[in-house]
Amino acid sequence: MIPFVNLERQITFLKPQILAAVEAVLDDRSFIQGPRVAQFEKLFAAAHDAPFAVGCSNGTAAISLTLEGLGIGCGDEVILPAHTFAATGAAIRHVGATPVFAEIERETYTIDAADVQRRLTPRTKAIIPVHLYGTPCRLGELSDVIASRPDIVLIEDCAQAHLACYRGRPVGTFGKAASFSFYPGKNLGACGDAGAILTSDEKLANTLRKLRDHGRRDKHLHELVGYNHRMDEIQAAILLVKLPFLASWTARRQAAARYYDIALTARGFKVITPFADTTPVYHLYVVEVANRNEVCAHLSAKGIITGIHYPRPLHCQPAFAALCRDRLPLTEAITERVMSLPICGNISHVEQDEVIAAFLDVARP
Numbered sequence: 001m002i003p004f005v006n007l008e009r010q011i012t013f014l015k016p017q018i019l020a021a022v023e024a025v026l027d028d029r030s031f032i033q034g035p036r037v038a039q040f041e042k043l044f045a046a047a048h049d050a051p052f053a054v055g056c057s058n059g060t061a062a063i064s065l066t067l068e069g070l071g072i073g074c075g076d077e078v079i080l081p082a083h084t085f086a087a088t089g090a091a092i093r094h095v096g097a098t099p100v101f102a103e104i105e106r107e108t109y110t111i112d113a114a115d116v117q118r119r120l121t122p123r124t125k126a127i128i129p130v131h132l133y134g135t136p137c138r139l140g141e142l143s144d145v146i147a148s149r150p151d152i153v154l155i156e157d158c159a160q161a162h163l164a165c166y167r168g169r170p171v172g173t174f175g176k177a178a179s180f181s182f183y184p185g186k187n188l189g190a191c192g193d194a195g196a197i198l199t200s201d202e203k204l205a206n207t208l209r210k211l212r213d214h215g216r217r218d219k220h221l222h223e224l225v226g227y228n229h230r231m232d233e234i235q236a237a238i239l240l241v242k243l244p245f246l247a248s249w250t251a252r253r254q255a256a257a258r259y260y261d262i263a264l265t266a267r268g269f270k271v272i273t274p275f276a277d278t279t280p281v282y283h284l285y286v287v288e289v290a291n292r293n294e295v296c297a298h299l300s301a302k303g304i305i306t307g308i309h310y311p312r313p314l315h316c317q318p319a320f321a322a323l324c325r326d327r328l329p330l331t332e333a334i335t336e337r338v339m340s341l342p343i344c345g346n347i348s349h350v351e352q353d354e355v356i357a358a359f360l361d362v363a364r365p
């Protein structure tokens with residue numbers, strides 16, 4: 001049996017440290033926004049060379065809080081790729097703004113800057129590129145697209161891209177702000193829900209700190225109508241245990257991806273092709289196949305768990321379909337073909353060999 005993400009191995013390895021960290025929170029009973037949340041924010045910002053990190057309840061709230069903190073809402077348009085997890089689109093709707101879906105590029109499956117350009121209107125207020133699968137988008141081109149529009153902000157969705165780099169700099173530092181998720185299966189995962197926002201804008205950081213905590217400036221002074229979108233102290237304690245391992249887990253994901261790449265491209269399969277001068281972190285290892293149902297069933301029969309990210313783009317989802325008039329031919333074509341093979345920071349070459357052999361038994365490019 002080869003799980004999709006081997007959390008069991010990671011948790012077994014870290015269990016003594018995690019239990020000690022949780023026990024320390026029980027002992028000082030600082031359950032909400034105690035010193036560990038602040039410490040995690042400091043270290044997470046430092047890991048990105050970013051001035052401010054604001055912890056919050058999850059990656060979806062990280063996006064919606066940022067939009068609201070920037071005053072984006074009803075009547076405003078926000079451009080995002082249709083090929084992403086539903087949360088990116090939902091967060092835009094949560095503040096009342098209108099998602100505008102853009103095409104992706106074939107190499108990386110990330111948002112196509114030229115298509116973004118075509119979808120700009122006077123009402124466009126933000127672009128949310130998603131570094132999907134951990135593969136950096138063309139951030140330079142996206143910045144160029146909005147260079148003449150100071151009213152448009154770039155908000156990077158980094159939920160799958162912890163420590164991925166664009167021109168040597170970590171993603172999450174290129175726009176006005178960036179959202180991260182620490183959902184357990186993400187490259188850096190809590191033992192529950194958590195998220196964070198990076199920004200270099202101190203005023204925005206202060207607004208976000210209020211918005212996540214009932215709009216408070218202090219205990220009894222509510223300056224804004226806020227939310228309960230705080231990060232738990234126990235999750236922060238666990239993230240502090242895991243953060244020091246992130247770089248080495250990332251290096252192992254990258255090595256595992258290269259191992260798959262060599263075997264699969266030799267047989268003519270299309271895999272993620274990162275742009276020059278970017279460093280992907282392989283939250284997911286995605287390969288295109290012509291006979292996906294057959295391949296998934298064959299691997300499943302051999303105890304190998306695979307995934308599909310994502311089988312239905314947002315503009316074809318019942319929740320969003322009414323918002324989009326256009327077809328997105330490339331997006332629709334590749335959502336029929338992509339499948340995700342097991343990958344994580346501790347998959348072994350023996351396991352990968354097993355996956356590769358089973359895959360090549362039946363898969364057609």
Ligand SMILES: *Cc1c(COP(=O)(O)O)cnc(C)c1O
Nearest residue numbers: 058059060085087088159181183
């Ligand atoms: C996981 C994910 C989110 C949402 O994060 P949650 O912590 O689950 O709310 C948003 N965008 C993308 C691309 C994701 O993969």
